[in-house]
Amino acid sequence: MSKRFEQWAALSPWSIISFSLGTIKLILNNGYALIPVVYTGWQQGFNSPWVIVVLAATVIAVFSFSSLQWAKYRYRLQEDKLGIRQGLIFKKNHQIPLNKIQNVRLVQPLYFRPMGLYSLVVETAGSKKDEAVLAAVNYRQAMQLKRALFSQQEQANSTSSEAATQADQPVRGITTTLVTKSVKDLILFGLYQNNLFWFSVISGSILGQLDWEQLEQSQIKQTIWQWYETTIAVNIITQVVFALALLVTLYLLLSLISIASAILKYHPYQLARRHDTIHRSGGLLAKQNDSLALSRVQLIEFSQPVIGRLLQLWTINFKQVKGNEVEQMAKRHMLIPSMKRQQIDELMPKLNGLAATATVLPTHYRGIHIGWFWRRAWLAPLIALLNTLFIGINPFTETLLFIAAVVTALIYARYRQWGYLLQADNCWIHTGVLGQSWQLVSLKKVQHVCITQTPGQRKRQLATLTLGLASGEQHIPYIPLKDARQIAETALQLTQQDHHNWI
Secondary structure (H helix, E strand, O other), X not given: OOHHHOOOEEOOOOHHHHHHHHHHHHHOOOHHHHHHHHHHHHHHOOOOOXXXXXXXXXXXXXXXXXXXXXXXXXXXXXXXXXXXXXXXXXXXXXXXXXXXXXXXXXXXXXXXXXXXXXXXXXXXXXXXXXOEEEEEEEHHHHHHHHHHXXXXXXXXXXXXXOOOOHXXXXXXXXXXEEEEEOHHHHHHHHHHOOXXXXXXXXXXXXXXXXXXXXXXXOHHHHHHHHHHHHHHOOOHHHHXXXXXXXXXXXXHHHOHHHHHHHXXXXXXXXXXXXXOEEEEEEXXXXXXXXXXXXXXXXXXXXXXXXXXXXXXXXXXXXXXXXOOOHHHOHHHOEXXXXXXXXXXXXXXXXXXXXXXXXXXXXXXXXXXXXXXXXXXXXXXXXXXXXXXXXXXXXXXXXXXXXXXXXXXXXXXHHHHHOEEEEEOOEEEXXXXXXXXXXXXXXXXXXXXXXXXXXXXXXHOOEEEEEEEEOOEXXXXXXXXXXXXXXXXXXXXXXXXXXXXXXX
16 A cells, blocks of 8 residues: 555645535525526516625635645545545544445546546445545545555455456456447436436426416417317327327437436446446546445345337346435446447446346246235225215216226235345345336345235235345335245344354
């Protein structure tokens, strides 16, 4: 290890930029809620001189606070731990054991790109936020730190895998590219992995400010309605085709933000392997280089949303130790987008070093008992039928009957998609409604098991199995009791014989 890291060192003054933006981000963490206020105020005009005073005071306060953060921030790297000292009034001294580091990310935000600087982000198991951020370090220094942080893990992993054959081991010191993704792949990823939340928030705020009465009386609206009456409304077939075309167009418009986000965040996407660590690089605005030790992976999820099923594309998520807050989990997943089944089957054998030993994505599973469906399917139809009996047939009860039918169909679809498959030391769990996902659980990573039975399950010799992992619990309901016991006993036998750290 380089001697230069063993002494307490300060960050570059350029890190004040990172501290300032971090403070602003903290202030505006829920800034989307201010969009209607800002839009309305902009329409009416910001004439108050206090706005300028408040803005100036905020800028000065943020810059002063960030400068003090930089002045008080120190770090050093010893043989077995990373030390961080920071704090203005309340001093903080972090000691991060190197063998507890779960993920190391190398990020180059747009504002650091002209100076060729990076931010090194360290994440540990179970923390709800980044454990340490070393901002404004040059590339050489960042890579030296990154290699040093993972050196102990790689030594431990290599020691524990000495019994593996030479053919199965990656060449030491050589970086092997596993997956690359083109712009087309990322466009498809943004299309099928569409997150409509942000578009809904932004567009809803702006649409709420429009004068709909004026639009109702506009000439454009009248022209469009007249065209619809004369061209589309002539028969039911053209109306159905028009409705479907309108839905597809609306979905494509709503997907624009997801597509743009996928390209900006991941292009040019590359997943590589060095020793027992995988590295994901990419990003247009902020260059990123995430590192993850294969031994840290708790669960592998293969997800396929509805549009993904039509395109026959999957997303792979390597799930790590779960933090204290669910909303923090998104950044802790290293994912591979737009994967065909054949590409998955070609990739998995190259990931030797994972606790999971499966090499092929399954094509079948054993479904759960239909009792799960009957226990949940009766409520919605009962409510609709009772209202129909007491009120009679009217638009309200017809709507209730339709909703009950849809809810029952969705519950049935979920029942049909829920299943499991035991393969050697691995347990596959299949879930979904219209989309589908496979959860690959290595029974070596199971920390606790629980078998529960309701009175009805006990009569049918059924049970619900819970597998507790560091990434969260996985449930398989309404399966035969003998299968639940077999999976649980397999997990307990494996963990009893294996004394390695679960995490």
